[in-house]
Amino acid sequence: MQEKEKEKQLGITVKKDGDFSEWYNQVVLRAELADYAPVRGFMVVRPTAYAIWEKIQSYFNSVIARHGVRNAYFPLLIPKSFFEKEAEHAAGFEPELAWIESRGEDAEERVAIRPTSETIMYDSYAKWIRSWRDLPFRINQWCNVLRWEVKQCKLFLRTREFLWQEGHCVYATEKECEKEALLFLEEYKKLCETLIAIPVIAGEKTESERFAGAKRSFTIEALMPDGRALQMGTSHNLGQGFAKVFGIGFLDESGKSAVPWQNSWGFSTRLIGAIVMVHGDDKGLVMPPAVATHKAVVVPIIFDKTKEKVLKKAKEIAKSLEKFGVILDDRDSYSAGWKFNEWELKGMPLRVEVGPKDIEKSQAVVVRRDNGKKEIVKEKELPKKIESMLEEMQREMFGKAKKFLESNTVEANTWGEFTKALEAKKMVLANFCNNPACEKGIKEETTATSRCVPFGQKKSMGKCVRCGKETETKVLFAKGY
Amino acid sequence: MQEKEKEKQLGITVKKDGDFSEWYNQVVLRAELADYAPVRGFMVVRPTAYAIWEKIQSYFNSVIARHGVRNAYFPLLIPKSFFEKEAEHAAGFEPELAWIESRGEDAEERVAIRPTSETIMYDSYAKWIRSWRDLPFRINQWCNVLRWEVKQCKLFLRTREFLWQEGHCVYATEKECEKEALLFLEEYKKLCETLIAIPVIAGEKTESERFAGAKRSFTIEALMPDGRALQMGTSHNLGQGFAKVFGIGFLDESGKSAVPWQNSWGFSTRLIGAIVMVHGDDKGLVMPPAVATHKAVVVPIIFDKTKEKVLKKAKEIAKSLEKFGVILDDRDSYSAGWKFNEWELKGMPLRVEVGPKDIEKSQAVVVRRDNGKKEIVKEKELPKKIESMLEEMQREMFGKAKKFLESNTVEANTWGEFTKALEAKKMVLANFCNNPACEKGIKEETTATSRCVPFGQKKSMGKCVRCGKETETKVLFAKGY
Numbered sequence: 020m021q022e023k024e025k026e027k028q029l030g031i032t033v034k035k036d037g038d039f040s041e042w043y044n045q046v047v048l049r050a051e052l053a054d055y056a057p058v059r060g061f062m063v064v065r066p067t068a069y070a071i072w073e074k075i076q077s078y079f080n081s082v083i084a085r086h087g088v089r090n091a092y093f094p095l096l097i098p099k100s101f102f103e104k105e106a107e108h109a110a111g112f113e114p115e116l117a118w119i120e121s122r123g124e125d126a127e128e129r130v131a132i133r134p135t136s137e138t139i140m141y142d143s144y145a146k147w148i149r150s151w152r153d154l155p156f157r158i159n160q161w162c163n164v165l166r167w168e169v170k171q172c173k174l175f176l177r178t179r180e181f182l183w184q185e186g187h188c189v190y191a192t193e194k195e196c197e198k199e200a201l202l203f204l205e206e207y208k209k210l211c212e213t214l215i216a217i218p219v220i221a222g223e224k225t226e227s228e229r230f231a232g233a234k235r236s237f238t239i240e241a242l243m244p245d246g247r248a249l250q251m252g253t254s255h256n257l258g259q260g261f262a263k264v265f266g267i268g269f270l271d272e273s274g275k276s277a278v279p280w281q282n283s284w285g286f287s288t289r290l291i292g293a294i295v296m297v298h299g300d301d302k303g304l305v306m307p308p309a310v311a312t313h314k315a316v317v318v319p320i321i322f323d324k325t326k327e328k329v330l331k332k333a334k335e336i337a338k339s340l341e342k343f344g345v346i347l348d349d350r351d352s353y354s355a356g357w358k359f360n361e362w363e364l365k366g367m368p369l370r371v372e373v374g375p376k377d378i379e380k381s382q383a384v385v386v387r388r389d390n391g392k393k394e395i396v397k398e399k400e401l402p403k404k405i406e407s408m409l410e411e412m413q414r415e416m417f418g419k420a421k422k423f424l425e426s427n428t429v430e431a432n433t434w435g436e437f438t439k440a441l442e443a444k445k446m447v448l449a450n451f452c453n454n455p456a457c458e459k460g461i462k463e464e465t466t467a468t469s470r471c472v473p474f475g476q477k478k479s480m481g482k483c484v485r486c487g488k489e490t491e492t493k494v495l496f497a498k499g500y
Numbered sequence: 501m502q503e504k505e506k507e508k509q510l511g512i513t514v515k516k517d518g519d520f521s522e523w524y525n526q527v528v529l530r531a532e533l534a535d536y537a538p539v540r541g542f543m544v545v546r547p548t549a550y551a552i553w554e555k556i557q558s559y560f561n562s563v564i565a566r567h568g569v570r571n572a573y574f575p576l577l578i579p580k581s582f583f584e585k586e587a588e589h590a591a592g593f594e595p596e597l598a599w600i601e602s603r604g605e606d607a608e609e610r611v612a613i614r615p616t617s618e619t620i621m622y623d624s625y626a627k628w629i630r631s632w633r634d635l636p637f638r639i640n641q642w643c644n645v646l647r648w649e650v651k652q653c654k655l656f657l658r659t660r661e662f663l664w665q666e667g668h669c670v671y672a673t674e675k676e677c678e679k680e681a682l683l684f685l686e687e688y689k690k691l692c693e694t695l696i697a698i699p700v701i702a703g704e705k706t707e708s709e710r711f712a713g714a715k716r717s718f719t720i721e722a723l724m725p726d727g728r729a730l731q732m733g734t735s736h737n738l739g740q741g742f743a744k745v746f747g748i749g750f751l752d753e754s755g756k757s758a759v760p761w762q763n764s765w766g767f768s769t770r771l772i773g774a775i776v777m778v779h780g781d782d783k784g785l786v787m788p789p790a791v792a793t794h795k796a797v798v799v800p801i802i803f804d805k806t807k808e809k810v811l812k813k814a815k816e817i818a819k820s821l822e823k824f825g826v827i828l829d830d831r832d833s834y835s836a837g838w839k840f841n842e843w844e845l846k847g848m849p850l851r852v853e854v855g856p857k858d859i860e861k862s863q864a865v866v867v868r869r870d871n872g873k874k875e876i877v878k879e880k881e882l883p884k885k886i887e888s889m890l891e892e893m894q895r896e897m898f899g900k901a902k903k904f905l906e907s908n909t910v911e912a913n914t915w916g917e918f919t920k921a922l923e924a925k926k927m928v929l930a931n932f933c934n935n936p937a938c939e940k941g942i943k944e945e946t947t948a949t950s951r952c953v954p955f956g957q958k959k960s961m962g963k964c965v966r967c968g969k970e971t972e973t974k975v976l977f978a979k980g981y
Contacts, residue, residue, distance in 0.1 A: 054624060054627065054628075056574070056575040056620070056624075057575075057579055057582070057620070057623055058575060058577050058578075058579060058609075058611055061575040061576075061577060062575070063572070063573070063574050063575065063624050064572055064573040064574075065572055066570035066571060066572045066639065069570070069571050069572045069573055070570070070571070072573075073571065089547035089550070089551070090547060090550050090551070090554065091544070091545055091546055091547045091550045092544070092545040092550055092553075092644075092663060093537070093544050093545075094537040094538075094539060094542040094543070094544065094661060095542075095613075095644055095646065095661050096539050096542060096661070097539075098538055098539060101538070117600050117601070117603075118600070118601040119598050119599070119600065119601065119613075120598070120599040120600065120601050122598075122648065128539075130539055132576075132600075132613075139537070139538070142538055143535060143537075143544050146535070147535075152831075152833055158547065162644070163573075163576055163643070163644070165576065167603065180575060180576050180577070182573060350633075352633055
């Protein structure tokens with residue numbers, strides 16, 4: 020037996036509620052979602068994970084097309100002078116830039132690989148946008164970006180190169196600009212909830228956590244099983260700062276020159292890491308059906324005498340379930356038990372077992388990946404039943420995650436309650452003064468950071484959990500990824 | 501009036517059969533397909549062109565899925581030692597590599613941006629492939645690559661960064677490997693013919709033009725209106741060379757260690773440049789309907805008195821044509837004439853005009869972009885008629901291009917005929933000895949290169965057009981892009 024196959028048979032050797040970090044790495048590696056690359060801090064996105072990414076892309080492309088956003092592609096390399104135009108932005112990204120070696124060409128400017136594309140895109144925008152007729156101007160880009168992280172690599176969550184989408188829009192008014200910044204955040208929330216079954220808390224970033232160069236930053240935050248928050252997507256009202264330094268202007272309807280407003284918004288392949296963490300179990304990955312390309316596998320139970328009959332029936336059944344992207348696992352060289360383990364490890368939502376006894380009774384056994392529930396289903400009812408089981412599974416996976424989020428988000432009124440909650444791996448809502456110095460203190464003492472000022476709060480007077488100053492709003496804190 | 505709008509009204513100011521190169525640049529820039537980037541040799545792919553690329557991606561993704569290929573994503577940066585493993589490959593790409601500046605980290609190896617991904621992918625393949633059960637192993641990647649060209653940038657055709665797909669497959673036998681290398685080439689040919697309406701000549705590359713590190717290279721070549729050939733896609737039988745140096749091995753069914761065979765195949769965004777060149781005319785771009793996201797535009801003909809009625813009808817008609825991705829151009833601030841020009845410049849396959857007189861007669865006027873043919877169509881027949889007009893247009897665009905290719909590909913038996921044909925901007929088929937020295941001589945004297953040894957030739961004895969040696973096959977020569 021091959022080393023790799025042995026590994027697969029072993030499956031995941033640690034418990035999710037034991038060594039969570041090691042469990043995560045094992046699931047990602049053994050479910051063949053990703054692998055480490057030869058250059059430190061880089062990763063390979065393997066086909067199983069890339070298919071998730073494609074599903075997310077396809078979902079989101081139809082969402083943004085509806086909102087008038089068009090996809091485009093801008094250059095990988097950005098001139099040094101561009102980074103320097105917006106001071107805060109420059110300061111935010113400078114430490115993590117990867118520069119290209121000089122080739123000794125004449126009049127050559129130093130260039131770096133994009134860590135994000137504001138500057139390179141807005142240089143073009145300044146050429147393209149002339150009139151109020153060109154606004155709103157909405158472009159999105161799917162691409163790779165590179166940030167030379169010094170912290171240790173964590174597959175999908177922290178790698179030097181990652182894949183993402185970045186939307187960059189331009190508007191005549193701030194009202195419209197902010198409205199759409201919030202619209203795209205709302206779409207991110209829907210994506211998380213309906214496609215990958217992960218509940219999130221939406222809100223505004225505090226000053227300390229704001230995007231480099233933004234006027235206001237908005238975020239959706241999810242809670243991982245180890246009590247850490249994961250930023251799932253952000254959206255920024257960039258104000259007019261970039262427009263001014265990149266010279267983006269337009270003539271308004273009355274013929275006067277004006278400076279437009281901009282927003283940008285992005286999410287990345289870290290969403291795949293969140294799927295693993297939130298839904299996975301001791302057997303491996305559990306794929307939310309909505310994001311799975313293949314929603315069920317048909318496994319024939321082979322005995323020598325009935326082999327042909329069973330294979331024929333399994334094929335028929337797989338054919339009848341085509342619309343679920345069913346895979347027929349008729350590989351000769353593996354046992355049914357080995358296949359069960361492999362598909363469980365890889366998170367296949369449903370398993371359909373077909374054996375000689377099932378054929379006698381015109382039935383099949385359908386097993387749900389998330390809770391192991393088995394159902395005996397009449398053959399002719401399979402397509403309908405599978406559809407409803409998938410829907411139920413998606414709904415229940417979201418419900419379970421939502422319950423976890425709710426029961427692990429607590430309020431704290433004192434510093435003691437605050438630190439205790441963090442130690443108990445909770446997210447904490449607490450009154451907070453929004454002073455960067457206070458926030459720095461919290462971070463230094465607890466390693467927790469502010470995640471957001473959640474939307475939809477009622478005015479809730481109370482003392483800042485850190486400095487005691489009277490405040491009006493609560494802020495969400497947690498240790499972060 | 502804005503500068504940009506003036507430009508648009510001007511449209512294309514040179515003739516396609518006049519200054520072809522300037523005509524091409526104007527179409528690409530003014531139809532908003534692409535723009536120059538601030539870093540020399542780089543380009544911005546604007547939404548109109550990116551939508552073509554997405555259409556090509558979507559077509560090709562379903563083709564390769566059918567052949568068992570899965571998409572994945574490998575790192576942007578490749579260690580120096582990887583390039584050095586396969587000597588020919590290294591020599592081929594070394595001059596065009598962009599290296600990353602050292603960050604002074606310990607034990608750090610010099611890394612470059614991928615010019616192609618053989619080496620970085622095969623490093624992973626060596627870890628993943630163990631057994632005959634893992635074969636064939638087929639992966640494709642859509643990504644950006646970077647080759648530091650020194651020649652002048654030509655939008656879509658020669659830029660330092662470009663987008664492409666690269667398929668990389670591994671097989672137990674050479675027979676299977678070569679069979680599929682040819683299968684993917686055949687799929688490229690189909691893509692060109694059916695999706696972008698461009699006929700190609702398929703064949704094998706001569707030794708001089710072979711991919712760096714390949715055993716055999718196959719290509720499809722198209723002819724541009726200026727008499728130059730454009731390589732539209734290539735496919736390579738890589739032999740076992742990469743497998744050996746990257747340590748890709750597998751245990752065969754009998755348990756013996758074996759070295760697999762590999763192929764790789766790719767096409768790039770230069771296909772978009774080919775669409776412009778082959779189909780465009782003096783008014784601008786002409787989009788083959790099959791690759792157009794929006795296949796028709798509805799333009800209401802507005803007069804003050806009948807404005808509301810016409811807009812309402814135009815909206816109804818647009819609604820009834822939704823499945824063609826129809827755009828309703830109801831912009832108030834532009835005249836119908838201005839809109840006609842703009843959509844012609846941008847290559848919109850069909851224009852549907854709706855004016856007050858048309859409404860009286862329950863009809864609309866449909867105009868084909870490629871030949872200007874107008875048809876008066878009864879409103880209720882529009883969906884059916886538009887469908888057939890689009891099909892006809894696609895077929896006729898291909899037919900026209902095929903006729904051009906055929907009438908501009910000639911045979912030459914003597915050096916005189918050969919050079920004369922090249923001067924007359926033809927592709928030339930000639931007996932050739934396949935000696936690299938001979939090929940070098942031809943290139944130096946005429947700037948033409950061998951494009952391929954076309955498939956499906958009968959044995960045709962004849963003297964090498966260069967050295968006079970007796971040979972068996974004809975080789976296709978042309979000046980290339």
